[in-house]
Amino acid sequence: MLQTLIDAVRQQYAPDKRTVLFQVEALGHVLSGETNLPEAKAALLERLQAANIPFQDSIHVLPAPDLEGRHRALVTISVANLRTQPKHAAELATQATLGTPIQVWKKDGTWYLVQTPDEYIAWVDAGGITLLDSAGFKNWQQSPKLLYTDPYGFAYAAADGNGATVSDLVYGDVLVLEGEQAGFYKVVFPDGRTGYIPSGSGVLYEDWVARRQPTEENLVQTSRRLMGLPYLWGGTSFKGVDCSGFTKTVYFMNGLVLPRDASQQIHLGEVVDTAGGWQQLRPGDLLFFGVPAAEGKPERVVHVGMWLGEGMTFIHASGRVRISSMNPEAENYDAYERGRFLRAKRIRPQDALLDLRAASLYE
Template identity: 60%
Template structure:
């Protein structure tokens, strides 16, 4: 009797495997086509032992392509895929960052890896919720989890009003918003470069501002500008990129950081360009696919200009693909500035006091983001 039951169990197990296997190649093919980079798209679909398609995606077209292909191939399935945004969110599928720097994590828990950061006033698309955490997508398309305290959720109408309102941008590396138009008053919050708030009124020495959650306060005009005027004044150049980068010297390295409170290598280059009005992708392995390739034959850097990005890592081999793991910015004089331990300047010249042999050895290529047409 025992052997008979075991035989029956094995038969059922084999049958389950047979059911589950046909759909997997189709799922993988659709994922590769529609969501090859899980950092910027959600396609978490699996099939279980009875052929049910389970999981979540924020790509309706990917789900449609998957089910259509399974039907064409005659593969039976049950559609249990949830298309995001999740229904639990109701109409509040948008949000705006409500603190000076919001930490976005790889998983919905405090102990999870810091994936990236988002600055005060930054608009977010909200896709899902788990306990007090929200799955958010930043303007550069990066997707990660933010806790409820870092954002103000909004409906589309509320979000549109925030987007259309006049704003100020904080331009100093670090400072404060005050409860009264004097720096001797209580602080409302800290502020960092790139933070944005709604402009309520403009006085002689202060802007009266409003936070996404309705708090109000005052920001010194010495430390901020009207956003529209700031945008109009932007003239990104080799000189402004280097100048911006050098204002961050000594800021500590922080994995996942993109603010003056701490930065990783790509967070640093991203922030330098952001403060010059240019949006770069989040990670070095994404930034390397943008811009114009600049020749560096035999690691010879004479064609580089200040502001060019240098990428480092492991070259491709027959056994494994290329790995881009670090990025820095050229500043001229055979030097580059990067986040490694802290924001610092390194040289490519042997014998220089700041020569960085490690980075020279793993240099891959250089790209120009400041391309003039």
């Protein structure tokens, strides 16, 4: 009965362990483990009391006390690798670009369990972030920001593009803007380092976000900027992308934050009817692939791409970011993906986790 109630609360409050922590178990009548949802713990204890089941509460509610109030963090390197376990040999789960604000839940040695704005939970090593208390985080939020717009480049130690570098940079990195000098922006990293970025490689964040328009044309144009990027399991940046990391990056560059994985993205938006062919699809629609439900087994979503339209084509990360076709007569026809196509979804701004034009993520 005790385990049944734990499972019921987990199913209600934490059905996806990628985005919610509810690691609770019963050892006899002792409840141990941790959660980042106080309401989930409260619901469990209430149900146990209502059922007159004796228990001893040893469930820890995160953030952990040894963080000493520093529950927020900012990414301090161009691309931080977040892993499934607190070690460099662990699987790459996702990435976060410089300046991304993240929630910190606990630490394990020099590793921190964090949650990104797309709600994904994973581990990052201390070298990739700087911890902040609420006052420090508020101060950073209120500072003017610059967003880096080149696919890849550098911040320099002085206003000299031939000089020493402070850090590499990728599209979407966000830094504090301190001023301008001789064709360069002077910027401040979240950990206090300063650097200089060529003025043609960055834009005021408030100007960038105000110009985001996730139209069909813009989504297609953006997707082509990533052509040829290498496939990287867990990648969500110009250093490499997996399939859902690619679609996520395309939509981010147009102001919308999508969930991390294809199996999460498929729950967004509205279904596009493809029963009679591909005529109803519009550029920017997402195509999902995998294994349909059968014989008591649930559907498995394992791949995602984005419809381009002309020539029945779609763009996706498969080996590298490439364009394939659903037309059997086309040279780039992808029979494998056609054979495991599940359905298509149309994502509207209101369907996204965050619309950066309305959310104060970096401000």
